Amino acid sequence: MPQAVISAARLTKKYKDFAAVDGISFEVAPGESFGLLGPNGAGKSTTMRMVGAVSTRTSGELSILGLDPNDAGPEIRSQLGVVPQQDNLDQELRVRDNLIVYGRYFGIPMRAIGRKADELLEFAQLADRAKSKVDDLSGGMKRRLTIARALVNDPRILLLDEPTTGLDPQARHILWDRLFRLKEQGTTLVLTTHYMDEAEQLCDRLVVVDKGTIMAEGSPAALIREYSSREVLEVRFGSDRNEEVAAKLAGIGERHEVLPDRILIYSENGEAELAKIHAAGYRPITSLVRRSSLEDVFLRLTGRSLIE
Ligand SMILES: Nc1ncnc2c1ncn2[C@@H]1O[C@H](COP(=O)(O)OP(=O)(O)OP(=O)(O)O)[C@@H](O)[C@H]1O
Numbered sequence: 104m105p106q107a108v109i110s111a112a113r114l115t116k117k118y119k120d121f122a123a124v125d126g127i128s129f130e131v132a133p134g135e136s137f138g139l140l141g142p143n144g145a146g147k148s149t150t151m152r153m154v155g156a157v158s159t160r161t162s163g164e165l166s167i168l169g170l171d172p173n174d175a176g177p178e179i180r181s182q183l184g185v186v187p188q189q190d191n192l193d194q195e196l197r198v199r200d201n202l203i204v205y206g207r208y209f210g211i212p213m214r215a216i217g218r219k220a221d222e223l224l225e226f227a228q229l230a231d232r233a234k235s236k237v238d239d240l241s242g243g244m245k246r247r248l249t250i251a252r253a254l255v256n257d258p259r260i261l262l263l264d265e266p267t268t269g270l271d272p273q274a275r276h277i278l279w280d281r282l283f284r285l286k287e288q289g290t291t292l293v294l295t296t297h298y299m300d301e302a303e304q305l306c307d308r309l310v311v312v313d314k315g316t317i318m319a320e321g322s323p324a325a326l327i328r329e330y331s332s333r334e335v336l337e338v339r340f341g342s343d344r345n346e347e348v349a350a351k352l353a354g355i356g357e358r359h360e361v362l363p364d365r366i367l368i369y370s371e372n373g374e375a376e377l378a379k380i381h382a383a384g385y386r387p388i389t390s391l392v393r394r395s396s397l398e399d400v401f402l403r404l405t406g407r408s409l410i411e
Contacts, residue, residue, distance in 0.1 A: 108259065111130070111164070113128055114153065115127075116149050123315055124315045127163075127316060128317070129310050135291055136306050136307045137292070137306060137308055138309035139151075140306075140401070140409075141401075147297075155180070167183075181256065183260050184262065186250055186253050187264055188268065192252070198234065199220050203216055250278075250282075263293070266294055267296075282294075283305075294306070303323045309322075311326070327397065334392055335399060336368040336392050338380065339364065341388060348385060349366045367399070
């Protein structure tokens with residue numbers, strides 16, 4: 104890997120005796136899009152706050168852009184863009200003024216900041232809303248404005264905590280498109296998400312986190328190859344029968360997961376497994392064949408679903 108822009112070794116954050124982040128190690132290369140995928144409470148935001156140099160670590164090593172946040176917090180923060188989980192835009196100010204005020208905060212000269220604000224509004228597809236009140240924007244627009252604001256200082260790394268939580272599918276796709284654009288331009292992206300499709304779409308590489316520890320690391324495709332099969336057959340026999348039927352399907356597929364509402368059968372060819380189930384005399388209420396996803400990887404690693 105080229106000289107890492109973020110390097111964490113045995114990074115730990117404790118709240119009293121509880122380790123919210125429990126000895127995690129990872130590196131992020133320049134220009135990479137790196138993700139932390141895990142359910143609520145996994146320790147993703149806590150990790151992001153340490154990387155963002157706004158929360159101190161309890162132990163371990165952390166280097167951001169070659170600097171230690173314990174010694175160089177302000178210098179690190181001046182080179183980062185941060186998109187927090189909750190939008191914290193200035194509701195009193197108009198859209199464009201949010202960017203101007205933030206730019207002034209970073210000490211950008213007045214004549215440069217106006218040009219920068221217009222450029223960022225264009226990028227965030229908000230040019231026609233420049234004079235709107237923040238309150239009048241949709242959730243997706245507010246999110247894009249928060250991203251635009253985080254780009255005011257031309258950050259070397261953009262940190263995004265759950266960038267699309269709470270957005271509708273269309274707004275998510277518009278936002279992903281903007282993040283792809285940034286990725287193309289070479290910005291290093293670090294994001295947390297509990298959406299497996301977001302991780303699959305946006306991340307070159309990711310770590311799967313659960314209960315403060317890293318369960319696996321790799322590209323989405325490599326993780327799926329390593330921890331799942333090519334296809335998944337989902338069958339439903341009714342919540343009271345799934346356990347009983349699953350026990351009788353022992354020879355079918357490479358392995359099963361029995362969830363409260365369905366059985367997942369992992370194999371290279373879901374349709375072929377469905378034919379075997381029919382041949383054995385079982386008729387599922389519903390059946391669906393899909394390709395494996397990071398959700399299956401998480402289930403395999405933890406025995407639990409990402410969204411509970
Ligand atoms: N200030 C705090 N004091 C005590 N416990 C905390 C504090 N902040 C976080 N925690 C706990 O640490 C754990 C990890 O929280 P964190 O917010 O990092 O998780 P997360 O993966 O980002 O999930 P979410 O998406 O819900 O924010 C949780 O159990 C949380 O309750």
